[in-house]
Amino acid sequence: MKKHHSMKKILPALIASSALIPASFAVAEDGLEDYRDRFDALPYLPPIPSDNSLSSEKVELGNMLFFEPRISSSGVISCATCHNPALGWADRIPRATGHDGQVGERNTPTVLNSGFLESQFWDGRAPDLEAQALGPIEAGVEMAMDLDSALARLNEFDLYQRKFEAAFPNDEDPINADNLAKSLASFQRTLNTPHSPFDRYLRGDMEAISDQAKDGMVAFVDNGCIACHRGPELTDSQFHAIQVPGSTDLGRYTVTGEESDKYRFRTPTLRNVAVTYPYMNNGATETLEESVAIMGREMLGSEFEEATINDITAFLHTLTGEMPDFEVPALP
C-alpha cells in the first residue's frame, strides 16, 4: 500500500491528472492491438452526479462516516467492517456477517471502483451510490440502526456539526439523511484503482503484463467473457440469470417481481477480482480458477480446458490495481 495522504491534497491532484493522462500512448506493439481495442482503461474518477459535486469537504466527511461505528446499533459495526480496506474493501468471507453475528444472503461486493457501476447491490436495487449508502445502516442483518437514531447520534458531536456545515454550507440543518448519503457516496467515488498492470498495458506499456496474461486476454475475448464483462469496469451493468451451487437467491426478481428476473444478478466487476474472493452471489466459490470454470460452463456453455482457465486467471490477476490512498480518520 502506498503512503497515505490527506484527501484534501489528493482530490485536486486526482481531478487535474484525470484530464491529462492520454487514453492510449502505444510505444511498442505486441500484435494484439485488436484485442486491446476491445477494452477500456479505468478513468481516474467515475461520473459525478450534477446534484452532488465532489468536494474535499464531502470526501473528508464521508471518510469519517465510512469508519464511524456509532451509526450502528451495536456501536461497533461501520461501513469499513464489511468493506474492509485491509481486505480489498470487502470482507473475504462467503456471506456478509453483521449485527449480532447474523449472516446475510449475499457476498459483500467491494466498494473499489463502485462509482463506475450503473446500479448498486447484486440486484441493482439502488441506481447510484447515494441511493445505496443508507441501505446497510438500516438493514437488520447489517448495522441495524434506524436512520433517525444514526443522525441524532452524529448530531451529539460538535466535530460532526462543523464538518457537515463545511460540506453543505447552504443547508440550514445539514445533518440529514441526504447529506449522510452524499458524503459517503463522495468518499466512495475516490476509491478507485486506475493503476493496474492491465491499465498500464492498455496505456501502452507492452511489458506491464505477462505473455500468459496476454493469452488470457485473448481467451477472454475469443470465448465471449467480454460479452458481459466489458467497459472500463468490466461489467455491462445488466442482469443475467445464473444459479450457482447452493444458492436459492431470487436476485433481481426481489426488486422487480418480474418472472423473467428470477435468479438474475448484475454482472459483477472484475476489477481487483484477485483480492476480492470468495466469488459468486453467495460467496461459495473460493478460487478464480473454479469461478472461471463455472462461468464458462453456466454462462457460455463451454468446458474450458485447464490451460485456458489458467491463462484467463493470469489475465484476471492483472486487474488488481494499487489500493487507493485514504486515512483512518480521528473520530470525535
Next chain:
Amino acid sequence: MKKHHSMKKILPALIASSALIPASFAVAEDGLEDYRDRFDALPYLPPIPSDNSLSSEKVELGNMLFFEPRISSSGVISCATCHNPALGWADRIPRATGHDGQVGERNTPTVLNSGFLESQFWDGRAPDLEAQALGPIEAGVEMAMDLDSALARLNEFDLYQRKFEAAFPNDEDPINADNLAKSLASFQRTLNTPHSPFDRYLRGDMEAISDQAKDGMVAFVDNGCIACHRGPELTDSQFHAIQVPGSTDLGRYTVTGEESDKYRFRTPTLRNVAVTYPYMNNGATETLEESVAIMGREMLGSEFEEATINDITAFLHTLTGEMPDFEVPALP
C-alpha cells in the same frame, strides 16, 4: 492524524531519537518546577523484553495480525475492531461488544502506550503484552476462536508463511502461538503518544499547555490524584478497590481469589484519557468531569469544587498525544 509511514522506516528512527531527546530542557520558568518534577515525560518506546527483541519484521507482521479478522470465528472481528485506531485505539462504548454481539463485563482499554504498563487487563491477569495478546482471540465473548484454528487459518496463506519466517528466522515452524503473541506485542510497543502537550511542557515548552491546565496539574498533585496516577504512564500499576455505580465486577479477586482483592482494579493510565471515553471498569461514566468527581469522592474522600474539576479536566486534556503512525495493511 499525521501522514502514515511504513513501520520499516519509522522503527529505526524511533529507536535512534529516543536516545537523543533530553529528558528536560527548560528554557523558561513559570514557577511550577516543583510540580513538574513530580511527573515524567513519556519515553518514545517502552521497555523491550529480552526474549522478544523489537524488529521491523515483527512489527510489520504484528500490524497485519492486529487487523486480521480471520483469526476470529466469525471472520469479521480483529483486534482493531475493539482497539479501533479511529477511536483512540479503543471502542468508545461502555463495555466491549464481540462475537455474535455479546457484551462483555468491562470497558475496552486503549492499546496506546500499553507497553509501559506493568500488567495487562483491568485485573492484571497478564504480566505483559505477550501474555495478553492471545486472550481476546480465544475469549468466547470477543473473537471466540480456538488458537489452533487461528494458527491453521494463518498457515493457509503463503504471505503469512513468508512473514512469520522473516520475523522468526531461527524457528523451524514459525507460525505458532508464541510468535503470534510476540508479533502482536511488538506492534503494540510502537503505538505510543510521546508528543502530548503535557510532554512538551515537561520538556521545557512553558507555552505548551494553558494556565487552566497548569492549575489543574497543581490541583492534581495537591489533592493526591498523583498518589496512584504517577510515572510516565500516570499509573502506579497497583490494584485499588473501587465500586463504581452499576458494577458488581470482583476485579482482581477473579485472578487471585484473595478476599482483600475484591473490587480491586489496576489504576488505568491517564494518557489520552480525553479520547478514550467512556470511563471506569464498566464504562458507565461518559465525561471526564463526572469521572474526576467520582474519583475525588470514592478514592480521596473529597467533594471537589466545580472549578477544581474543570481545572483537572483541562489538565487531563493535555495528555492527549499525536496518534501513532501505522498502516492499514494489505492482507492476503
